[in-house]
Amino acid sequence: METVRARKDGARVPVLLICVPVSSDGAGYLIYRDLAETKRLQNEQRRYHEIQLELANVNRIATLGQLSASIAHELNQPLTGIIINCGASLRMLASMPPNLDAVQDAVRRTMRDGQRASEVITRLRALFSKKEPELEPVDLNEATRDVIALSHGEFENSRVVVRTEFAADLPLVTADRIQLQQVILNLLRNAMDAMSTVVDRPKDLLIRSELAEDGCVRLSVKDAGVGFDPNAMAKLFEAFYSTKTDGMGVGLAVSRYIVENHHGRMWASLNDGPGATFSFSIPFRRGADIPGALR
Ligand SMILES: Nc1ncnc2c1ncn2[C@@H]1O[C@H](COP(=O)(O)OP(=O)(O)O)[C@@H](O)[C@H]1O
Ligand SMILES: [Mg+2]
Numbered sequence: 001m002e003t004v005r006a007r008k009d010g011a012r013v014p015v016l017l018i019c020v021p022v023s024s025d026g027a028g029y030l031i032y033r034d035l036a037e038t039k040r041l042q043n044e045q046r047r048y049h050e051i052q053l054e055l056a057n058v059n060r061i062a063t064l065g066q067l068s069a070s071i072a073h074e075l076n077q078p079l080t081g082i083i084i085n086c087g088a089s090l091r092m093l094a095s096m097p098p099n100l101d102a103v104q105d106a107v108r109r110t111m112r113d114g115q116r117a118s119e120v121i122t123r124l125r126a127l128f129s130k131k132e133p134e135l136e137p138v139d140l141n142e143a144t145r146d147v148i149a150l151s152h153g154e155f156e157n158s159r160v161v162v163r164t165e166f167a168a169d170l171p172l173v174t175a176d177r178i179q180l181q182q183v184i185l186n187l188l189r190n191a192m193d194a195m196s197t198v199v200d201r202p203k204d205l206l207i208r209s210e211l212a213e214d215g216c217v218r219l220s221v222k223d224a225g226v227g228f229d230p231n232a233m234a235k236l237f238e239a240f241y242s243t244k245t246d247g248m249g250v251g252l253a254v255s256r257y258i259v260e261n262h263h264g265r266m267w268a269s270l271n272d273g274p275g276a277t278f279s280f281s282i283p284f285r286r287g288a289d290i291p292g293a294l295r
Contacts, residue, residue: 003015016035017030018033058248063251067154079117085106127178134176135175140173144219160191160192161202161205184221207220214283259282
């Protein structure tokens with residue numbers, strides 16, 4: 001059992017008390033083991049996780065802020081559609097005789113637009129609701145598609161051409177879907193940032209999922225941006241490292257933390273041509289047996 005004992009100098013220390021009986025009449029040894037060091041390490045580890053979680057939250061809020069332009073665009077389109085179709089319906093109802101078939105069509109289009117707007121909200125909620133991490137079977141292709149859909153307007157505005165190469169029949173991974181989507185969003189956001197100053201070539205973005213050799217699924221995001229200084233490779237994933245004037249430098253640090261918590265790996269490489277590729281891989285064979293994966 002764990003208890004507290006006083007040292008000779010009076011300091012109280014946590015100890016592990018072990019009783020070893022040597023005979024049936026109750027005689028035996030009492031062994032005390034000093035737990036101070038173990039406790040200190042445990043506290044340190046807990047603090048480390050707390051800091052990572054705080055960073056993840058800061059990153060989430062920052063991403064939401066950055067996404068707001070895109071979200072506005074995603075919502076504005078269906079809302080404009082709704083207003084136009086309602087106006088048209090009113091006019092057609094007022095005409096003599098009212099063109100009911102056309103009104104029906106316009107109302108259907110209104111419903112479809114309403115549906116679209118509500119899907120945007122649902123996706124956002126799913127991505128930004130603050131709930132306990134939850135491991136579930138996740139289809140990486142589907143999770144990625146959702147994130148791309150949310151950034152669609154922004155890709156268009158910044159003339160980024162998105163191409164996806166998703167492996168068919170990708171095995172499901174046991175993961176926290178929202179956290180993985182956070183990672184993907186960070187990678188897409190960085191890729192867009194890296195291409196924001198590019199004017200002399202197409203802003204191609206390739207998002208590829210594949211089955212890796214080592215029992216993992218891999219997702220990579222390849223951009224045609226400015227790339228990075230190869231000497232800074234190790235720094236990219238450090239917290240608060242940023243080369244952007246308005247960068248916080250937590251996106252990649254948080255992303256790698258999330259991926260490693262899923263027993264995966266994350267890395268960066270420079271392309272043969274312009275730009276960089278950021279990838280992560282997550283094992284899929286482990287099933288639901290990831291003990292304490294996400295704290
Ligand atoms: N796709 C990319 N191409 C080139 N450099 C990148 C890319 N993604 C990240 N980086 C580099 O890594 C740094 C850290 O990224 P990140 O942790 O997301 O923070 P931030 O985006 O706030 O700068 C960036 O400032 C940039 O220098
Ligand atoms: Mg970033």
